[in-house]
Amino acid sequence: MWVEWPLERQASCPECGVDSAIYDHREERQWRHLDTMQFQTILHCRIPRINCAEHGVKSIDVPWAEKNSRFTALFERLAIEVLLGCQTQSKARELLGVSWDEVHLIMEKAVDRGLQRRSEAGITRVGVDEKSFLKGHRYATILSDLDNARVLDVARDRKEESLAELFGKMPEEQRQEIAAVAIDMWEPYINAVVELLPEADIVHDKFHIAKYLGEAVDRVRKSEHKGLKKEGVETLKGTKYLWLTNPKNWSDEQKQQFKELKDKGLQVGRAWAIKELFSNLWEYNYEKSARNFFKKWFWWATHSRLKPIAEVAKTLRRHLDNILTYLKHRITNAVAEGINSKIQQMKSAARGFRNFENYRIAILFFCGKLDMYPQKSQ
Ligand SMILES: [Zn+2]
Known part of the structure; x- marks a missing residue:
């Protein structure tokens, strides 16, 4: 499908919304869209640029996709739904007819959106657990919200710095809301909690x-x-x-x-x-x-x-x-253990993860309970 903007019509500036005349067009771009009947459907467009009095020459926003995406928002939404439905990347990839790189890209963007929208207010009881990946040679530290049974984030390794990094990402005032942390009797984690959440109780997991x-x-x-x-x-x-x-x-x-x-x-x-x-x-x-x-x-x-x-x-x-x-506090890492078995499943379906970043994204995608859909798909 080829889409064009009527030349004589003005378009609005992406920065200020004021209408201006079309200045020129960018080279043609493509977006994968939802299939039409059984046929793969690609949207083509040369995006027009306007010349705003205040902001200069700018490409206009297209209503069907987020900036810099190779997919329409509706396709991305479908891809996220298929991934969540399949719970494995390989099956979803097959059904969607996309490459591994494209799957990763979609997941990465979905997780980014989700993390930006997530509110950390009201997280009072968290659990920390370690998990090996890459056939047990390397570790990751997983921080979860025990009350909402979701993973908050994942860091490399199982050192004091690993957990400190995760707590460090939280805004100070929200960190202070945490009343209890369920962890194993593992010194590096204990040190990180004592250092960064001095008010919180440590609860060694039963x-x-x-x-x-x-x-x-x-x-x-x-x-x-x-x-x-x-x-x-x-x-x-x-x-x-x-x-x-x-x-x-x-x-x-x-x-x-x-x-x-x-x-x-x-x-x-x-x-x-x-x-x-x-x-x-x-x-x-x-x-x-x-x-x-x-x-x-x-x-x-x-x-x-x-x-x-x-x-x-x-x-x-x-x-x-x-x-x-x-x-x-009556908390345990049992919730985290439930998440663990989900991660285990995910790991065997993906036959291990090649690198930490993919592993982190997959965990947040499947276990983060994030709101990940692109805005334009609603
Ligand atoms: Zn403008």
């Missing part, structure tokens, strides 16, 4: 803590199993997941397994019991009673003669103040 305890139980199992095997005893064979699964989710088989093992005086049984007991901490309402509980638990854990358990217990005691903040 799922991370459960993971550490689970790993300790597994280490106990491994070494005990090795010792038993030397004596030709196979009691612990095939029990790995029994000790790592929440008893509420045990299969009948696992319940039976547990029944047979529980009275054998196993080290791993003791480690497991200590881990399970710890989860009672989250049920307390008052900090003082929770502290008393922890004291008792700590004594048991450190006198268990189970080194991996004692080590985790010491780490927990060191961070106890920021663990007990959970009782006040």
Whole structure:
């Protein structure tokens, strides 16, 4: 389709809106538009320039596309909808008949629009998590808004600077609104929060803590199993997941397994019991009673003669103040974990990301809950 501006008609200046006569035309440009019937449709136009008394010679705005776009706004809108519907770039690319570069371009612009329109007011509880990309060799730090289950931004690496960069992008007054930050017991993140959000409470994520305890139980199992095997005893064979699964989710088989093992005086049984007991901490309402509980638990854990358990217990005691903040805020990174699984899906569909920027854009596009459509498409 070729579009022309009637020569005799005046057009308005893109800066001030005052009408002026047409001065000349730029060279022809093209925009991919929505298909007509089953046919790919390209819009062609030589955009006229006006000569404004105040602003000089300027190209006029076209109503069908944003500045410097190779697509009409309606096509971009469709592309965004298809991408969100497919949740993967490869499928959307196929359906739309565009190149990889074009997909990236559309996503990048969409995210830019979304970030510019987003209001950061009212974000009070955030979560920070790390995520590997490029087959696990490199890390990214992901900041999410826990109340609205959306990713706020992504930074390279998992250093103190990574998180500082993300907080630094927020306007000061909005940063001060943040009351609690859910993070793992990871020093660089702790330092960044202390430095940039001194008023906010750090809440060490209970799922991370459960993971550490689970790993300790597994280490106990491994070494005990090795010792038993030397004596030709196979009691612990095939029990790995029994000790790592929440008893509420045990299969009948696992319940039976547990029944047979529980009275054998196993080290791993003791480690497991200590881990399970710890989860009672989250049920307390008052900090003082929770502290008393922890004291008792700590004594048991450190006198268990189970080194991996004692080590985790010491780490927990060191961070106890920021663990007990959970009782006040009741937040976890579970939301972030939900986002994580979405990112995981996205990653496998894209077969990894070649660079950080593409990774960041994709996360914000799919998990940012942004308002990304071009204005002219409405
Ligand atoms: Zn003007």
